[in-house]
Structure formats: structure tokens, C-alpha cells
Amino acid sequence: MEVDLIIHNARQLVTCSSNGKAKKGRQMQDIGIIENGAVAVKDGVIAAVGKSDKVLREFKAENAVDANQQVICPAFVECHTHLVFAGNRLDEFELKIKGADYLEILEAGGGILSTVKKTHEACLAELVEQSQKRLDKMLELGVTTCEVKTGYGLNLETELKMLDAIAELDKIHPIDIIPTFLGAHAVSPEFKGREDEFINLICEEMLPVIADVRKCELNFKGTFKNKPFFVDVFCEKNAFNLEQSKKVLLAAKGLGFGLKAHVDEFTNLGCARFAIENGATSIDHLDATSEEEIALLAKSKTIGVITPTVNFNFGSCEFADARKMIDAGCAIALSTDFNPGSAPCPSLPFAMAIACRYQKLLPSEALNAVTINAAFAVGWSEKIGSIEVGKQADILVLDTNDYRQIAYEFGSNAVEQVIKKGKLIIDKNE
Ligand SMILES: [Zn+2]
Structure with a gap:
């Protein structure tokens, strides 16, 4: 033949x-x-x-x-990134080395809001150009499918600009991109102290628009038509609490989006259980996930995504206990969490190297975690992985x-x- x-x-x-x-x-x-x-x-x-x-x-x-x-x-399938953003955080990198804490960095104009500001200021073409270079590096390192989140907009206009950038990258770059709307990444500064109002804005105004836009083939160049499309939320102290996260996930579920959630990165606020019980495709980070939640994850179809590059970037020796999760029967995927703040790392092989050493994954487990299980974590396992x-x-x-x-x-x-x-x-x- x-x-x-x-x-x-x-x-x-x-x-x-x-x-x-x-x-x-x-x-x-x-x-x-x-x-x-x-x-x-x-x-x-x-x-x-x-x-x-x-x-x-x-x-x-x-x-x-x-x-x-x-x-x-x-x-390789990269199942969790924030790779569309403008600028970098090199000044903050140096401040951190010198021992500056979170508040000092914020006062010096660093942190996520500095990336939000630069992403607001960048035009679509600049955003695409900067992000394309990051995808080029990932391709050389073996990635041919990549999930990419919005979340540096924190308003509808810039979130849509980020989705436009994601669609354009999907069209022009060999890497297939799976889009995720992460409107609830951080509280917009305009809504400081009025977090619930910001959540209402996401659920009642932003999500319905994204759902409508997605359906129409003319938007985003039709690239998202036959792909999974996720909504994600950052459930954490200084981000969104459990009630707020539940609201976002339920609204997204009602509109037919796949669900993802950043849970237990620093603090366990109980979102892992809620996400699993509502059929989330993946829950990500899992550093502070309880034994009870690990048992629940093992029984579910949800994929647990670990991101040890983040701990490495913080200079920490404490990692999500992925060994315990696998031994309990969970399906684990592995990601770099590529982003300008907590993990400026395009290399899945490097994430594998860390996972093997600090989370005690065998090389075989790490390989399945960046291929077939990562394909499940982006809802595209029938095609790739x-x-x-x-x-x-x-x-x-x-x-x-x-x-x-x-x-x-x-x-x-x-x-x-x-x-x-x-x-x-x-x-x-x-
Ligand atoms: Zn993330």
C-alpha cells in the first residue's frame, strides 16, 4: 500500500x-x-x-x-500555559534574587499587574510576534500541541484581543493551539475590594460574549470551531475564593465550555473537590491537595496537572506529591505552566527532569505525563498524544x-x- x-x-x-x-x-x-x-x-x-x-x-x-x-x-503536548503576554519581568527577577518580598515587588510595579499593563498596551501584532517566538522555542523542544490561556486582559476588550492573538498563532504556527479563557486570573485593579462584582462581570457579561463569538465561524478565523475550548479560574488567596470560583465554573459549564481550575498552588480552598464533582477536564498545580481529594481524583476522569517548574522558579524544594497521587491511582499530566512570572520556561523536557528528581516520577511516567495524559488534559486525546x-x-x-x-x-x-x-x-x- x-x-x-x-x-x-x-x-x-x-x-x-x-x-x-x-x-x-x-x-x-x-x-x-x-x-x-x-x-x-x-x-x-x-x-x-x-x-x-x-x-x-x-x-x-x-x-x-x-x-x-x-x-x-x-x-509532546503542553497542557497549561500563559504564553500570550507582552514584555517580561526581568527587573522583578533581579529584585527577587536580592530578597524582595511579594509586596515590595508590587510596589516596584512588578507582579501580574505589570504584565496586564503591558498586554493592554501591546497591539495585536506585537502580541502575536512576541508569542510566536515562544512557540518556536517550544516546537524545537518537541511540543506540537499547546494549551494557551487568556488572563492578562481582565477586561473584555483585552481578553478578546488575547483570544484573537491565540487564533492568529494557531493559524500561522505549526503548533496546534487549544484555547482557554481565564478571565478570572486576578482581580482587576478597578475592582479592588469589589471582587464579587468582578466575578459577576465575568459570568454575566464576558462569558456569554466569548460563547457567542466562539460559535460564529467568522470570528477567530474559525480556528476554534472543531477544538476543545476551556474556561479556567485561579482559586487562591489574593485571587478568587471558593464561592467566586464556583460561580465562574458553573456559568462556564452552563454555556458548554470544558472546565479547568488552578487549585491548591499555595492554599487549599476546597476547589479541587468542586471541580472534580463538576466534571473538570483537569485540575492544575495540586501542591496543597488533601489525601481525601487525591482519592476523589483517582476515582474520577479528571486529570491532575503538576507544574514543578513553578516551585523550581521560586527556589523551593517543596513540590506537589505526585508520587502519592500516582500510587493512589490518579492520572497525572505534566506542564511547564509557561508564564512571565512564576515559570518563564518553555521546556517540557526540563519539567520532566524536575518531576523525576523531586516528585519521584519514573522517566516512563514523566513521558506519559507529557504525551497521552496531557492530551487528555486538553480534551483532544482522540487526535493526539x-x-x-x-x-x-x-x-x-x-x-x-x-x-x-x-x-x-x-x-x-x-x-x-x-x-x-x-x-x-x-x-x-x-
Ligand atoms: Zn497557570
Whole structure:
């Protein structure tokens, strides 16, 4: 049979195949290795997966990639980012090193509100240009699907500008983008002391507009039409309390959005339980999540997303207890949380390196956490996250003959070739 592309001669073809379910508990160690493996691709979709000699016998292709006895694995899925923003926080970085605390940084004009200000001031083209460079770095590091949140607008106009930027990036960049509306990221300064009014504005004015805009194909260039679309909330001290977070999640659920929630990053306010019970696709951070909530997560379809780059960035040695979560039977995904304040990090392999060392994930668990489980965390598991027949051909060839190298050698990049929808778009051999 004629196909478009065959990638063959992999010492390890890591499939991360999952039979349609997220990997939970002990299953997270199973990455489905085929030795001397090959993949055949037709029309951007995986047509066959198996031993090289068999695939080469049964299929013929004009284009072939010889993996040279190295590793082939699914391209990475980044399931939690805030990568559309303007400017940087370099001054704040230096202040923090010198020991400034949260309030001093705010007084010096730093913190999230400084990014909100710069994002307000940037025009759409500037926002797209700056964000595109961040996506380029992620692509080189093996990411071919990325969730991106709004949340530096804090008013409808700028939130819509951010969604426009996300749509434009989805159109012009090889990385597929999954959009999330995070209107409830921080309290707008104009609403200081009137947080409930701000929440009402989000639920009654912003969310219905976003829901309407999404439906119309003319808006956002139609790029969101066939994609999951999430609403997220930051439930935390100095952000939104449980009652306010519940309001946002319930309003979003009523309008048909998928749900995500930032929970337990510093303080446990009880949002994990509420989000799980309301069918959230993912709950993210989980640093202060209780044992009872971990048990609830294990029984649910919700994915727990850990973001150890944030703890690393704070210089902290305390991390979410992902080992306990996996041992309890949870499905865990791993993300960089790429953002200008708490995690200016585009590298999922680096997040894997931290997760293995400080959260005691095995390299196999870390790999499933950035592929198939991350695909579930963005609600797109039928399309991406594993090398299985019928899925989009988003595939990496690595510069190693053992997948454990990805998490083992930190600070370098083992990604040698990136194949997106069956096209070789990065080739370091050239
Ligand atoms: Zn976040």
C-alpha cells in the first residue's frame, strides 16, 4: 500500500498507546515500546505502527525517515500555559534574587499587574510576534500541541484581543493551539475590594460574549470551531475564593465550555473537590491537595496537572506529591505552566527532569505525563498524544537510543526531528 511517509529503524518506538483512556496509577509506567519499530503515515494520519521489517514490507512511501536506531516517540503536548503576554519581568527577577518580598515587588510595579499593563498596551501584532517566538522555542523542544490561556486582559476588550492573538498563532504556527479563557486570573485593579462584582462581570457579561463569538465561524478565523475550548479560574488567596470560583465554573459549564481550575498552588480552598464533582477536564498545580481529594481524583476522569517548574522558579524544594497521587491511582499530566512570572520556561523536557528528581516520577511516567495524559488534559486525546493508528502523525525522533535520556540529561535538547501532521518540520540533521 502507498503511503506518504515511513519513519523506520527505531531502536525504541515509544507509542504511549492507551486504548482510549488516560493512564492511571501503575499504567503510567507502561509506555508501549516496540523494538525496531516503524510508523507509516498517510494524509497526516498514522496508517500503521509495528516492527520495521513488517511496515517496510507492507507499505511503500516516497519519503522515508531513517531513525538510525534511535528513539521515536509521540510529540509532546503542553497542557497549561500563559504564553500570550507582552514584555517580561526581568527587573522583578533581579529584585527577587536580592530578597524582595511579594509586596515590595508590587510596589516596584512588578507582579501580574505589570504584565496586564503591558498586554493592554501591546497591539495585536506585537502580541502575536512576541508569542510566536515562544512557540518556536517550544516546537524545537518537541511540543506540537499547546494549551494557551487568556488572563492578562481582565477586561473584555483585552481578553478578546488575547483570544484573537491565540487564533492568529494557531493559524500561522505549526503548533496546534487549544484555547482557554481565564478571565478570572486576578482581580482587576478597578475592582479592588469589589471582587464579587468582578466575578459577576465575568459570568454575566464576558462569558456569554466569548460563547457567542466562539460559535460564529467568522470570528477567530474559525480556528476554534472543531477544538476543545476551556474556561479556567485561579482559586487562591489574593485571587478568587471558593464561592467566586464556583460561580465562574458553573456559568462556564452552563454555556458548554470544558472546565479547568488552578487549585491548591499555595492554599487549599476546597476547589479541587468542586471541580472534580463538576466534571473538570483537569485540575492544575495540586501542591496543597488533601489525601481525601487525591482519592476523589483517582476515582474520577479528571486529570491532575503538576507544574514543578513553578516551585523550581521560586527556589523551593517543596513540590506537589505526585508520587502519592500516582500510587493512589490518579492520572497525572505534566506542564511547564509557561508564564512571565512564576515559570518563564518553555521546556517540557526540563519539567520532566524536575518531576523525576523531586516528585519521584519514573522517566516512563514523566513521558506519559507529557504525551497521552496531557492530551487528555486538553480534551483532544482522540487526535493526539500517542502513536496509534488513526491519530494525527505528530511524532519526534530523538538523538538517543533510550527514552530515559530525555529526563536524565537536563538542560539539553534530545529532539532531533519534529514531524507535525506527517510533515518533517524540524530536522537538525540537515
Ligand atoms: Zn497557570
